[in-house]
Amino acid sequence: MLAAIGQLLPIAAALALSSVPIVCVLTLLLQNPRRSAPVLFAIGYTCGMAALMLCASALPLSTGYRSPPSGGRIGWIEIAVGVACLALAAIAVWRGGDSGRLGTSVHRFSGWLTRVGPVTGLLVGILVNIRPKSMLLIGAAGLIIASADVQFGQSTMLALGVVVIGASTVSGPVAVAFVGRDHASAWLEAASRWIMNNGHTVTVVVLVLIGVMVLGAGLGRT
Secondary structure (H helix, E strand, O other): OHHHHHHHHHHHHHHHOOHHHHHHHHHHHHHOOOOHHHHHHHHHHHHHHHHHHHHHHHHHHHOOOOOOOOHHHHHHHHHHHHHHHHHHHHHHHHHHOOOOOOOHHHHHHHHHHOOOOHHHHHHHHHHOOOOHHHHHHHHHHHHHHHHOOOOHHHHHHHHHHHHHHHOHHHHHHHHHHHHOHHHHHHHHHHHHHHHHHHHHHHHHHHHHHHHHHHHHHHHHHO
């Protein structure tokens, strides 16, 4: 189980560093007048991630991809996921040019979020998980959990741990804002500026690191 935890921690951290959901929750907290919107966004985001994690962990088991004896199959899937992460990083570099800033589409999307209601915020939170980067990371985590030699209860704990860490950068700002909203405003605004200016760079670095890690793990199984 410790080996699985060691492999899952970088992926959980990469999920936590996803720039799009962070931008969304900061925009809702700072610019949306409906105080329930960021709360429901965080709930939707966490539940959506948990649902995808459940599917990613259960699918390999349902098809018999368990290690041992099917570690080679898991390895080839991990190689494919690692290559996909590296390809996604290359595409992000090519589309982003020399700037580390997030794209104009993210800026337009965050502007739209200033007007959404609570129910829309909940739905957006769920749907934000359905992005190439997020799904690749969750898929990699699911493969690690499925191939680990652990009991059902332990695999559930591993999956929940990934979700808690991965969603912490969305649920954390919401909790901070509601505990001390007046004192948190300056911190939230600074965080929003930083992620807007550096989010693209963070995304590329995370994809490269996770891609190399998952690719190496897959090569080790084959």
